[in-house]
Amino acid sequence: MNTGIQDAHNLAWKISCLLKDAASPSLIKTYESERRPIAISNTALSVNNFKAAMSVPAALGIDPTVANTVHQVINSSFGSILPSTFQKAALEGIFSIGRAQLSDFVLNENNPLGSSRLARLRAIFDEGKIGFRYLKGALVADSDNETQETVETAATYKRGSRDYVPSGKPGSRLPHMQLRMLNASENEDSISTLDLISVEKLEFLLIIAPLKDSYDVARVAFKVAETLRVSLKVCVIWAQGSAPADASGSGQEVEPWKNYVDVEEIQRSNSKSWWEVCQMSNRGVILVRPDDHIAWSTEIDSVENIVQQVERVFFLILGAVRTSS
Template sequence: MSIPAALGIDPAIADLVHRVLNSTFGSILHSSFQKFALEGIFSLGRLQLSPFILNEDNPIGLNRLAKLKKIFEEGKSLQLQFPAEDLGFRYLEGALVDSGNDDTPSEAAVHSFRRGSRNYVASSKPGSRLPHMQIKALATIINKDSFLKKDNFSTLDLVSGDNVEFLLIIAPTKGSYNLARMSFDVADKYAISLKVCVIWPHGSSGMVFSGSGAEFKPRRNYIDVEEVKQPCSTSWWEMCHLSGNGAILVRPDEHIAWITESNTIKDPVSELDRVFFTILGKRP
């Protein structure tokens, strides 16, 4: 509670009011008085956060902002308490396509796991949140995206925060390029926006790099990126438990809608039509 305390919202005051209202004395007070007391406390709390107090021209506000800055710089802000649930939450049904080889545990097993472990394990199974990996842009084709100005960024940054847009992640293989081109066409038919990310292996920037422009021309809504591997870390496709022919379709909410191996699809157009119909719940 260090942050609200630094902002002048002392948790002890709220706790005191709560104890008084629930005491023998508080229970005999009329409900209108109890409501008045609570609204008074809320009003005082809102006042502490108002621009009138919380600004650098006000000595009180300046002091509180300095305390906040110190808390953040020293890494004492609220830490992630339940990574297994917050980052590892997975939809088991809805706008997603079952991969067909899922070993989804029973509800009892999931409950037991969550009580016994708080560790987050990255997963590419449909319904899971897109795993994080540090990457860097190899060609700023879609330079309208601000994250391309950074040296390194996250795979999660590939998901547009401003537009309702699907993301297809592939490797630079013939079959995956073919799947991506057809995905663009099917997305057009369904009148939805699609962006393609081609993830190249670590070290690709040291080679002669021409990019994926020839594969997608005249389309421009794609990006070539390279893995930024840390010592002893796995590759992107290893982490996702997919081969170099893998493809991952991500929803606008950062959750995975569909995964596949591009070299196993016999009729890509029909399969993509089935996938988008299942996810969107409607025909074009």
């Protein structure tokens, strides 16, 4: 079900771009190149998860096949003629043996058998896998990406644990971080970076820091998006405590465009800043697709020609025609 929902999310914004004549039909081809590997991966993962689920009772000394065999015998033509009291007693006997394996008397660290089973159980639970990342499709792939795979399921989790590792790399889902709107009252609830993605219209999101060079990129991106007839919103993330007291924000810096929002990080003690979460510096730029996945990210210092680079980015994502050489 999750895979199907993700498929629809991936495809919807691409169809919308086509209907608005903002993209080439080649954009639709990226649906298969992005989602088919995920579907295959998720199918394999489901099978592995089922096997892992069956390994849990086995690790605890319970064999699911025994209860299944008894159930099949009872439901067979032979078993159906047995008295119902006998059938019930047989099942209850099997279940009582299973429950005994889970008792505190057996399953504890002081019991060598119980300690061994608990260790096996922890090893099973530590094999969790969370997240995925597109490596090619409607995005600008990492220049240092040497793999030929089309999807990376190991980029967003640490093997051996269930710890999710956020990333600002292209193809990854936009990481979550709590933010405060710059012009919000103190009583207003915080929002997530994921709340910045529009759910009402087709819109790309450009995330920058309040730096002169970053504002230059934002103005160019606004102009290119306008030419290509796609909506773009710019989000300026201020470090906690650095936002201007008068909430003047970035209005003058992005004029004449108005579709921008100023937000401030909400950091807890010992937590990372937004750019640290994304494994980037505050001279980074992140362009997010309407389906929450990052289409392009880079450090400003690595961009030689802003106009050409931004046009190239939208061209690669949408398959659109360049507006200048």
